[in-house]
Amino acid sequence: MSEKLVKPVLLVTGLSGAGKSTALNTLEDIGWETIDNFPFRLVERLLKTPPSSSRGDSDPPLAIGFDSRTRGFEPDKLVESVKRLQNKQDYQISTLYLDCAGGELERRYSETRRRHPLALDRPAKQGIALERTMLAPFRSWADHVIDTTDLTANDLQREIRQQFTLDKDAVTTITLTSFGFSRGVPNNIDLLFDVRFLANPFWDPALKLKTGLDADVAEYIGKDPAYPEAIDKILDLLAFLLPRYQEAGKAYVNIGIGCTGGRHRSVHVAERLSKDLRASGFSPNVLHRNLASRPIEALESMQKSNGNRGI
Known part of the structure; x- marks a missing residue:
């Protein structure tokens, strides 16, 4: 009897502005199926959904992005939900947390002129501090942590490729x-x-x-x-x-x-x-x-x- 394949699932989270979109785009480039800001209570149902018919017989590994903007975001409950999912033998679930120093995040928000999702009417510094506190359970529990404070977008892409490339022998x-x-x-x-x-x-x-x-x-x-x-x-x-x-x-x-x-x-x-x-x-x-x-x-x-x- 052939051994049943375990599907890799990577949960991607971290501070807003730390590079989640770049990480998910890079994962997609190297063969992962990616979904961002998906309601976590629906994840188990998502995992049971067969892949798109356009992919043929392949069922690619799945990367799911979420952060403080995600519907139903409650870090402590989410950690417990992830633990329950990890006990299921069909999935190999791990978490990637993207961290960044507060000063660098303030600079990024200033340059892009975007508002922090938790500080729409306040200084970005306050929203960053609040979000860091909210995400602390994931930061201490994550399997993979990448600090993007001193990384360019290209540096982060390279780091993601090195850690999560599926085909190590893939050639240009x-x-x-x-x-x-x-x-x-x-x-x-x-x-x-x-x-x-x-x-x-x-x-x-x-x-x-x-x-x-x-x-x-x-x-x-x-x-x-x-x-x-x-x-x-x-x-x-x-x-x-x-x-x-x-x-x-x-x-x-x-x-x-x-x-x-x-x-x-x-x-x-x-x-x-x-x-x-x-x-x-x-x-x-x-x-x-x-x-x-x-x-x-x-x-x-x-x-x-x-x-x-x-x-």
Whole structure:
């Protein structure tokens, strides 16, 4: 008989302004189902509700956010309710408490011009003190406590990812997109490399109708004296940046490689970078946006008229 899986449930609470929304958004990014300000008396019913049909057969772990604004919020009674839920064998329930120094919370409320939920007609300092007293039972009892006083939003996101990532082996999805500047820059590009400085095969009659996927086009581009050093420098930069993007939890990195028409130089360079990145342990996807576009001499001529032999 297979062992029954226990569903993780994380209760996220803490002082208003300490970063609960950031924590919940980050949890959602890494695969948790998240709900904020849900009435706690309905939690057990929620846990028994099957997941959305859009998730297929998966039943993701659940993160529930609540604080002093939540309907029916009574800390002592809530702690007792959580203890009762923890005794149920179907769930692994833990609590994350987000703390922050009062002075820093006052600064945050001042900068955002928002009112503290417990001090709508009083100084924020009074509301912060009242809420800290109300939440004391959770602060002393929580399984996880993160003090955000000295953390930026990015720091908190990184901390949440380190502690609660479900798939420790998850990797950043890398996509290399070749394109032609004459047809516009693609959306959502994180890193952009312009390779119009390289010798242009378009002006060789034997290569004009071919693409960067053809060996003789690749050979033509590779003969440019600037080519070897340019490829090495781009690869050095990617080798430096990509692991750091992954450490920061960036799910997608889109790298654009542009030339004039998007059929020769950018296509070849994207393929070359993809091959070298795979050899370095990455698994990039490659898209050639303008590979099937017809050559337009007028567009190439506009670039050539700038006086650069490669452009």
